[in-house]
Amino acid sequence: MNDHHNKPGGSAGRNPYDKTEDATSEISKRLRALYDSVQTEPIPDRFLDLLEKLDEVDAPPNAGSQRK
Amino acid sequence: MNQAVSTGSPAESPSFKREMLQILPNLRAFAYSLCRRHDLADDLVQEVIVKAWSKQSSFEMGTNMKAWLFTIMRNEFYSAMRKKGREVPDPDGSFTARLSSQPGQYGVMDLNDFKTALDQLPDDQKEAIILVGASGFAYEEAAEICGCAVGTMKSRVSRARTRLEELLQISGAADYGPDATSSAATARATSG
Numbered sequence: 001m002n003d004h005h006n007k008p009g010g011s012a013g014r015n016p017y018d019k020t021e022d023a024t025s026e027i028s029k030r031l032r033a034l035y036d037s038v039q040t041e042p043i044p045d046r047f048l049d050l051l052e053k054l055d056e057v058d059a060p061p062n063a064g065s066q067r068k
Numbered sequence: 069m070n071q072a073v074s075t076g077s078p079a080e081s082p083s084f085k086r087e088m089l090q091i092l093p094n095l096r097a098f099a100y101s102l103c104r105r106h107d108l109a110d111d112l113v114q115e116v117i118v119k120a121w122s123k124q125s126s127f128e129m130g131t132n133m134k135a136w137l138f139t140i141m142r143n144e145f146y147s148a149m150r151k152k153g154r155e156v157p158d159p160d161g162s163f164t165a166r167l168s169s170q171p172g173q174y175g176v177m178d179l180n181d182f183k184t185a186l187d188q189l190p191d192d193q194k195e196a197i198i199l200v201g202a203s204g205f206a207y208e209e210a211a212e213i214c215g216c217a218v219g220t221m222k223s224r225v226s227r228a229r230t231r232l233e234e235l236l237q238i239s240g241a242a243d244y245g246p247d248a249t250s251s252a253a254t255a256r257a258t259s260g
Binding site: 023024027028030031032033034035036037038039040041043044046047048050051054055058 | 085088089092093094096097100101109110113114117118121124178179182183186197198201202203229232233236
């Protein structure tokens with residue numbers, strides 16, 4: 001329904017109809033940039049260690065016969 | 069790829085763990101958006117990991133683990149908030165320092181402004197736009213996570229967008245004037 005953007009030039013060809021779309025995508029981009037600043041951090045060791053421990057508790061090496 | 073699917077209990081946890089690890093960065097980012105402080109956010113992530121692990125048997129492998137974990141996190145967060153009498157934590161100052169080391173497309177100031185604006189939204193609108201706009205959920209999934217109707221979710225997201233546009237005074241090309249650098253950066257990023 002809103003397929004009204006034919007951008008021949010590409011770069012500076014902003015027409016008034018794009019206003020809302022521009023604003024919306026500007027918001028989305030900033031939101032994602034903020035979110036990604038955390039999301040792209042490596043997983044802290046404390047969580048890797050925690051998962052390792054949970055895994056050991058859950059499945060001890062000699063628990064072959066133990067079923068849920 | 070997916071070796072050893074359901075061959076007894078010990079084989080269950082490795083893939084459970086692996087899947088959880090994949091979702092963890094996204095989950096952490098959501099935690100941060102809820103808590104606004106890295107230390108509190110990571111404490112919340114830890115609680116969620118332990119909780120999810122203990123509920124492992126109630127999770128069906130192959131279903132949406134991401135939505136499941138986000139639901140647990142959201143419940144944990146709001147029940148903790150209720151217990152503490154809804155005290156809103158002070159955002160941490162380490163954000164700026166952390167960000168300046170990130171080679172992102174936006175300046176630190178841009179994102180700090182955005183963060184301030186985001187914090188002015190009502191909780192329900194804020195989480196709506198984050199889940200749909202950043203965490204990558206469909207409206208339906210986000211609605212399920214928040215326990216509301218899809219239509220409600222859509223209107224929350226749309227209201228959040230409108231409010232953010234007002235707060236940041238982004239209403240289209242004409243308003244980019246004083247912010248030319250970020251606009252140029254955006255154009256560059258879009259073309260890339």
